[in-house]
Amino acid sequence: MSYPAVELRQVTRRYGAKDTAVAALDDVSLTCPAGTWTAIMGPSGSGKSTLLHCAAGLDQVTSGRVVLAGRDITTAPDGVLTELRRRSIGFVFQNFNLIGSLTAEQNVAFPLKLAGIRAPRTDVRGVLRSVGLADRAAHRPRELSGGQQQRVAIARAMISRPAVLFADEPTGALDSHSAKVVLKLLRDMVRDNGQSILMVTHDPAVAASADAVVFLADGRLVDRLDAPATHEVAARLARLES
Numbered sequence: 142m143s144y145p146a147v148e149l150r151q152v153t154r155r156y157g158a159k160d161t162a163v164a165a166l167d168d169v170s171l172t173c174p175a176g177t178w179t180a181i182m183g184p185s186g187s188g189k190s191t192l193l194h195c196a197a198g199l200d201q202v203t204s205g206r207v208v209l210a211g212r213d214i215t216t217a218p219d220g221v222l223t224e225l226r227r228r229s230i231g232f233v234f235q236n237f238n239l240i241g242s243l244t245a246e247q248n249v250a251f252p253l254k255l256a257g258i259r260a261p262r263t264d265v266r267g268v269l270r271s272v273g274l275a276d277r278a279a280h281r282p283r284e285l286s287g288g289q290q291q292r293v294a295i296a297r298a299m300i301s302r303p304a305v306l307f308a309d310e311p312t313g314a315l316d317s318h319s320a321k322v323v324l325k326l327l328r329d330m331v332r333d334n335g336q337s338i339l340m341v342t343h344d345p346a347v348a349a350s351a352d353a354v355v356f357l358a359d360g361r362l363v364d365r366l367d368a369p370a371t372h373e374v375a376a377r378l379a380r381l382e383s
């Protein structure tokens with residue numbers, strides 16, 4: 142049986158003390174089936190980052206459940222959570238978060254090194270080749286363009302073949318051509334490897350690359366579009382922002 146990649150069941154996340162508490166997420170339920178790409182949209186402050194962080198086990202929910210690849214991470218002991226994060230999850234951020242002193246190849250191998258696994262050089266080269274950077278293996282981040290740095294970050298996230306990739310504005314710092322290249326790589330991950338993506342973006346054209354878009358307002362899931370088109374996404378978002 143294949144589990145959904147991520148499931149949020151009635152998740153509430155409150156910040157702050159009782160009378161000043163803010164519900165960043167308010168009773169949110171969401172299922173992202175394995176092998177699908179879901180975009181999260183909504184006005185600023187609507188809870189997008191909180192949702193991403195709770196789904197990835199980087200933030201603790203106040204109530205409700207988060208089930209990642211069939212494991213309930215809200216009740217998992219720390220050790221299991223660490224292991225799950227290492228094996229099942231990858232991250233891609235707007236600002237790449239590469240280590241400046243390491244080459245592209247060393248950056249890609251870094252998560253495995255942290256886990257005490259010696260990455261075969263051929264694997265690392267193979268992943269770099271798959272993102273079109275075979276000839277940049279020995280370059281450091283400052284010697285690469287933004288688009289190339291993001292492709293190194295994707296290669297780094299792919300090396301452990303995670304079930305779910307969490308992406309926070311992955312094209313936010315890229316020009317439109319580099320953004321297209323990165324979105325195609327993400328699409329290939331989903332189509333060819335059956336991996337899943339949960340992505341926050343504020344760009345309707347980027348969201349339209351996903352299989353589904355869910356919309357947040359004031360911490361609640363208020364809308365959803367499957368097989369989204371850019372103009373539909375833009376129209377729904379404009380309605381929420383007005």
Ligand code: ADP
Pocket residue numbers: 156157163164165183184185186187188189190191192
């Ligand atoms: P978005 O990503 O959609 O801009 P966030 O998830 O960052 O929204 O924030 C949702 C709400 O929760 C906002 O009102 C924000 O001020 C609040 N919030 C987020 N993180 C914290 C925190 N660590 N402490 C207190 N309030 C927070």
